[in-house]
Amino acid sequence: MDAVLEQWSQVVRSATEGRRPLRIRGSGSKDFYGNATAGELLDTRGHAGIVDYESSELVVTARAGTPLAELESALAQKGQMLAFEPPHFGASATVGGMLAAGLSGPRRQSAGPLRDFVLGMQLMDGRGDILNFGGRVMKNVAGYDVSRLLAGSLGTLGLILEASLKTLPLPVMEATLRFELPEDRAVETLNRWGGQPLPVSASAWHGDELHVRLSGAAAAVTAALGRLGGEQLSADRARPFWSGLREQRHPFFQNSMPLWRLAVPSTAPPRVFEVLPGSRLLEWGGGLRWIATHADARVVRDVAAKAGGHATLFRAADKSCGSFHPLPPEMMMLHRRLKATFDPQGIFNPGRLYPDL
Amino acid sequence: MNVFAGRIDFIRQAQVAARLGAVLPRAAVLHRSEDTRPYECDGLSAYRQLPMVVALPADEAQVQAVLRICHELQVPVVARGAGTGLSGGALPMGDGVLLSLAKMKKILAVDPVARIARVQPGVRNAAISEAAAPYGLYYAPDPSSQIACTIGGNVAENSGGVHCVKYGLTVHNVMRVRGLTAAGDLVEFGSEAPDAPGYDLLALAIGSEGMLAVTTEVSVRLIPKPETACCIMASFDDVEKAGNAVADVIGAGIIPAGLEMMDRPATHAVEQFVHAGYDLEAAALLLCESDGTPEEVREEVARMSEVLRASGATGIRVSQNETERLKFWAGRKAAFPAVGRISPDYYCMDGTIPRRRLGEILHFIAAMEIKYGLRCPNVFHAGDGNLHPLILFDANKPDELARTEAFAGEVLEKCVEVGGTITGEHGVGIEKINQMCTQFAPAELALFRGVKTAFDPEGLLNPGKNIPTLHRCAEYGRMHLKGGTAAAQQPHAGLPRF
Numbered sequence: 001m002d003a004v005l006e007q008w009s010q011v012v013r014s015a016t017e018g019r020r021p022l023r024i025r026g027s028g029s030k031d032f033y034g035n036a037t038a039g040e041l042l043d044t045r046g047h048a049g050i051v052d053y054e055s056s057e058l059v060v061t062a063r064a065g066t067p068l069a070e071l072e073s074a075l076a077q078k079g080q081m082l083a084f085e086p087p088h089f090g091a092s093a094t095v096g097g098m099l100a101a102g103l104s105g106p107r108r109q110s111a112g113p114l115r116d117f118v119l120g121m122q123l124m125d126g127r128g129d130i131l132n133f134g135g136r137v138m139k140n141v142a143g144y145d146v147s148r149l150l151a152g153s154l155g156t157l158g159l160i161l162e163a164s165l166k167t168l169p170l171p172v173m174e175a176t177l178r179f180e181l182p183e184d185r186a187v188e189t190l191n192r193w194g195g196q197p198l199p200v201s202a203s204a205w206h207g208d209e210l211h212v213r214l215s216g217a218a219a220a221v222t223a224a225l226g227r228l229g230g231e232q233l234s235a236d237r238a239r240p241f242w243s244g245l246r247e248q249r250h251p252f253f254q255n256s257m258p259l260w261r262l263a264v265p266s267t268a269p270p271r272v273f274e275v276l277p278g279s280r281l282l283e284w285g286g287g288l289r290w291i292a293t294h295a296d297a298r299v300v301r302d303v304a305a306k307a308g309g310h311a312t313l314f315r316a317a318d319k320s321c322g323s324f325h326p327l328p329p330e331m332m333m334l335h336r337r338l339k340a341t342f343d344p345q346g347i348f349n350p351g352r353l354y355p356d357l
Numbered sequence: 358m359n360v361f362a363g364r365i366d367f368i369r370q371a372q373v374a375a376r377l378g379a380v381l382p383r384a385a386v387l388h389r390s391e392d393t394r395p396y397e398c399d400g401l402s403a404y405r406q407l408p409m410v411v412a413l414p415a416d417e418a419q420v421q422a423v424l425r426i427c428h429e430l431q432v433p434v435v436a437r438g439a440g441t442g443l444s445g446g447a448l449p450m451g452d453g454v455l456l457s458l459a460k461m462k463k464i465l466a467v468d469p470v471a472r473i474a475r476v477q478p479g480v481r482n483a484a485i486s487e488a489a490a491p492y493g494l495y496y497a498p499d500p501s502s503q504i505a506c507t508i509g510g511n512v513a514e515n516s517g518g519v520h521c522v523k524y525g526l527t528v529h530n531v532m533r534v535r536g537l538t539a540a541g542d543l544v545e546f547g548s549e550a551p552d553a554p555g556y557d558l559l560a561l562a563i564g565s566e567g568m569l570a571v572t573t574e575v576s577v578r579l580i581p582k583p584e585t586a587c588c589i590m591a592s593f594d595d596v597e598k599a600g601n602a603v604a605d606v607i608g609a610g611i612i613p614a615g616l617e618m619m620d621r622p623a624t625h626a627v628e629q630f631v632h633a634g635y636d637l638e639a640a641a642l643l644l645c646e647s648d649g650t651p652e653e654v655r656e657e658v659a660r661m662s663e664v665l666r667a668s669g670a671t672g673i674r675v676s677q678n679e680t681e682r683l684k685f686w687a688g689r690k691a692a693f694p695a696v697g698r699i700s701p702d703y704y705c706m707d708g709t710i711p712r713r714r715l716g717e718i719l720h721f722i723a724a725m726e727i728k729y730g731l732r733c734p735n736v737f738h739a740g741d742g743n744l745h746p747l748i749l750f751d752a753n754k755p756d757e758l759a760r761t762e763a764f765a766g767e768v769l770e771k772c773v774e775v776g777g778t779i780t781g782e783h784g785v786g787i788e789k790i791n792q793m794c795t796q797f798a799p800a801e802l803a804l805f806r807g808v809k810t811a812f813d814p815e816g817l818l819n820p821g822k823n824i825p826t827l828h829r830c831a832e833y834g835r836m837h838l839k840g841g842t843a844a845a846q847q848p849h850a851g852l853p854r855f
Contacts, residue, residue, distance in 0.1 A: 056608035057711050079610055108551070115557055116529050129800045137709040138741035139526065139781035141515050141564045142789075142796055143824065144808050148528070148560035157556075169610035191470050195494060197581040197650060219652030263550040267471045287551040309550035325554040330542045334811055335555055341807030353555070 004046045005130065008159065011042060013128035015347045022347050024155040026065060026097040029090025032315055033101055034154050034323050037352040044096045047161060052136070055080055059119060059136050061164040064096025071095055075167055083111035083168040085202075087246045096160050102152020105246035106202035106213065109284040114151055117166040121147035123158035126343035136164045149338075155349040156357050157342040171201070171215035173222070176238035177230035179210040183270040183282065186210045190285040191267050198224050204245050206252050206281040213242060245283070252281040257292040258316035260300050264289060264309030272307050276300060290314075297321035324353060365451050370409050373432055373454065377412050380422035385460075387411040396455045399440040399447040400502075401788055408435070408449030415460045417537070417573040424571065425541040427454055428817060434539070435819050436567040438479060438507030442514060443705065444786025446566045446822055456571065458509050464488050465574070472579045473532065473549055478509025478572045482516075485577060494579035497524035500782075501690050509572045515564030517782040519615045519689070520646075522740030526782070528563045530578050536562070536570035539813040549576050561808065566784055566823040569812040583648035586614060587658050588682045591665045592639035592672035596620055596735075599641035600715030602668035603739045606645065607712070609664045611657060615646035616740030617689050620719070623696070623734035623747075624688070630695035633688030636672055643670075643739065644685055692736045693747070700732075700749035704761050707789075708772030709781035712742045721771050722746055729760040743781035744772070770795055785823045793823075794830035802827065 001009070015022050021039030025031070048065035055078035062071050068088055075081055085105030086098045099121070104113045120134030134140055134147035150157055181189065186205040190212075193200055199216035212228070214221045225232065233241065244250045253259065257278055266286035273280060278293030293300065297313065298321075304311035310325035327335065332354070339346065339357050350357070374388045387393050388410045398405045409432075414420045427434050433453035440447055449455040461477035464484065468474070469492035474485050482503040486495040499518035500506055506516070512534055515527045524530070533547040547559030562569055593599035599618055606613060619627070619642050624635045635642060645665065647657040662673055676682035688695075696703050710718055719735065726733050732749045748764050750757040769779045769792050779785070779792040793802065805824045809816065825833070 054711070054713060056604035057713060058607060059711070102557075112525070112529055113552065115560055116525065125800075125804065127800075131798070131801045131804060133801065135776065135778055136711055137777050137781070139517055139521070139709045139738070139743045140778040141782060141784050142778050142780050142793060143785070143801070143805050144569075145515070145528065145560045145564055146804065146808070149557055151557060151560075152552075153556055169612065172610075191472075195469060195472055195492065195581055197584055217649065217653045217656050219656045220650050223650055223652055263548075263552050265471055265473075265549045267468075284551055309548065310552075310554045312554070327555050330538070330544055331555065331558075334544070334558065337811035338556060338808065341804065341811055 001130070002047070005124070005161065008042065008124060009128040009130070012124055012126065012159065012347070015040065016126050016128070016345045019345045020347065021350045024100070024159055024349055026094030027090055027092035029088060029093040030097050030101045034352045035319060035355070037349045039347070039350070042159065044094060044159075050074055051162060053078075055167070057136070058138070058167050059164055060167050061136060061162060062095045063162050064094060064099070064160050066095045068093045068095055068098055076170070079170050080167040081170050082117065082165065084108050084114045084117055085111070085246060086114060087248070089247065095163065099151055099160050099163055100153065100155045106204070106242055106283060107215075109203060109287070110201045110215070111168070115148045118147050118151050118163060119166055120164040121150050121160060122162040123150060123160050125158045126345060126347055130161065134164065138166065154352045156339060156353045158348060173218040174201070174213060174215045174238070175221050175225055176233040176241065177212045177214070177225070177228055178233055179212070179230040180208055181210055182208055183280070186282065187267065187270060187286045193228075194266065194285050198228075200285070202242060202283075203285050204281065204283050206250070211241060213238070250281070252279065252290065252292070255279070255292040257294055259314045260291045260293060261312040261314040262289040262291060262300075262304045262307070262309055263287060264304060264307040268307040268309070273303060276303060301325055322355065327354070365407065365409050369452070373410050373430060376426045376430065377410060377423060377454070380426065381412060381414060381419055385413040385415065387413070393455070396437065396440070396449055396457065399437070399442045399445060401443055401445040401448070401786065404445045404448050404787055406449050406451055408455035409452055411455045411457060413457050413460050420456070420458070420571060420573055421537050421541045421543070423454065423456060424537050424539065428540050428815070431815060431817065433817050433820050434571070436509070436513070436571045438510035438513075439481070439505050441502045441506045442510060442784060442786065443707075444780070444784040444788040446513065446784050446786035446819070448787050448822070450821075458507070458572070461573070467492070467579075469494060471549070473576050474579055475574065475576045476508055477574060478512070479507050482506050482508060482511055489579045490582070493582050495582050496577050497530050497580055498527050508575050508577065512563055512572050512575060513565065513567045514782070514784045517738070517741075517743070519617060519738065522616055522738070523612050523614045524580070528560060531559070531563060531575060532578055533576035534559060534562050534572055535574040536572045538570050539815065539817040544570055564784070566786065567819045568809055568823055569818065571818070583614070584650050585654050586646060586648035586682060587654050588676045588685045589645040589658060589661055589665065590635070590674045590685050591643045591645065591670040592636040593641045593643070593669065594639065594671050596641045596719045597716035598669045599643055600712075600719065600739070602643060602665055602670065603715065604712050605668045606661060606664050607740070609660065611661055611664070613645050613661065613740060614648040615644065617644040618642065618737040618739035619689065619692065620735045622732060623692055623736050626699050626734060627688040627692055627695045630698060631688050631691045633684050635688055639671065644689055689736070696734060696747050696749065701751045701753065702749075704748040704750065704765055706744060706746045706748075706765055706768055707780045707783040708769050708777055709741070709743045710772050710775050710777035712739070714775040714777070715739065715742065717775065718744065718771065722768060725764050725767055729764040731757065731760055731764060733764070738781070741781070742777065766792070787822055790822070790825045790829065791833040793825050794833050799827055799830070802830070
């Protein structure tokens, strides 16, 4: 076994024996996300590097401590990308943090979420054992899909050591259009376009401005530009717009109010959110509504649930209400039992996802 | 044939049938062998077992009532859709209830604006796309058995299809699964929003082979139907060159809508059967599809043709119209029925490998043909490295069956050795349960069992499938490669496959 892994295995075994919690962390770029957790620091950056990358396989395998920027630049050199466009939230964000947080960026609208691109993972469980699930192939139905389960689990199930991810070619052409229209018409328009064979890869509405990114074959993007109208942004304005949105540098996010992330059906009408005073930014064709509001957590969660979705308190000074939407009792029971299977003594990031996980 | 000698306890049977009869209509509880016979196997007919009782609930409340009674009486339950699965995942138990969800076939809602269809588990895969067609939408995963297989079965197996290289598998296209645990508790995994709070139990439920929960409702994503599609048929004088061409197409930054390969024995079998116009001189044929707007398809077909030529294609034909495109595909989709005509029996494998090892595996299979004296035509979902080699044999010659099993075992273990998997899309079921011991270490199998226990502590849902016990692996270690079996006389023999 690799020396670092050998050492971690001892750390994990002794933590389990002594029931002492571990706080798994890469660069800390996503420390703000989820609930606070205490425990002895386990820094994943000691286990870094791209293990295997064959662009014709559309698969890259990287260790948890690999800087996300390094991975993305290796892919870009071969004309490929992580299609879910993960937010970094910090210059030295790691692959492990990206996987544990499970967050996706603007292109999620067309490409799908991070978990769709997870092909396999290697993890260390609470017993200090190294386990492999999934693989480096596109199709694999042997056993339960444990590697996708780990995506977004915030390190509460195990220590992610390595992952194999599906990559995709960079689009041949991209173009960004800007439209002026109110929120209800933006929701209506985005859903209508979603039902048509258009190469829309990202969208954002805020302050009566709708930005739409088109990505794909040159012929498809050119044809769509002709059809949709609007004002086309130059590339040097478009690129920072989308990266600013992904990294939450957009002016909307420069706000001292608590930031809520509501995932809802894309057709949810804007009026249902109007009971929450504050400002809104919409992404993913209507599926994601960011709301900066001082409204009571129970009210926000009630609004999200009534719209058919859920609400996460994404950034806030006070997260005492819990970052994540409460689960029904039967679902919470499944979560507890799964946690106990992976991590019998509850040493990995306790409380980061839910207080009793 | 593997007839399971699970003897039925008639006293128990009468007790269970009586209890179920109190919550279901009389005709929805079957126990006489002439009534339960149709349920004795799924698409893997080599394994057969009469269920103790068959229950045919018509709605979620009835499924819940059945599960609660089975839980109280500690009776195992095997859920089943259309029974087209190929790994014995729906093989009944002689002391269990076979829960057929075939009556639950309502399309509950098609929302063309949100692009979501909400359906019951017994709805056929193709019926979803038919219901969405008036809105220019469809459900993308298209297993070749799509005219018969159900969405509930697709969820259980994480089914693929010939277009999953571009559009993904079931796990990429299902948004929400509503179901019941073995105890009869209602649970919902995923949602009609982009994500759901907590662990991604939807990913865990999809492909779980009916072992974690019984699906009662599914929300699927619908996508716009591409305006047009076009298929390239490329000939190669060497299978390895064809394999490399697959890597070249993808390496050139193209994601074809479908990328399939057939070797010469397969094209010969097919051509006699469907007259698709295949090049019979070629050592291998690639079918490479592009879809999208007419402009997009024109651009992509030109780029793909260029790459295929540079990779050594000896001939390229581009479908000139929809009739010709469908003809190209008809041959590929009929590969299994066609092979069924040239051999009394065949055994289908489902390994997946990294694409770059395709040439190596093909040579390995060719060597195995000589070693075991059996022919093995090959059809592949080449775009995603999923192999379906078909070993031809005659079950009436007993030594051929044994040789087939040994041949298949060597190929599957080779798939694992090169970094692949024993099953890409057909599932483990009962068929490949021994090979799970090759692919996974004891600690990994123990974790799988922990996952199972989290959902189903008493192990009542489809026990004995998918995840082997350590005891079974120990036995297999001794029996090495003798645990498999071969598929003889497929039911649904005329159904397009893979």
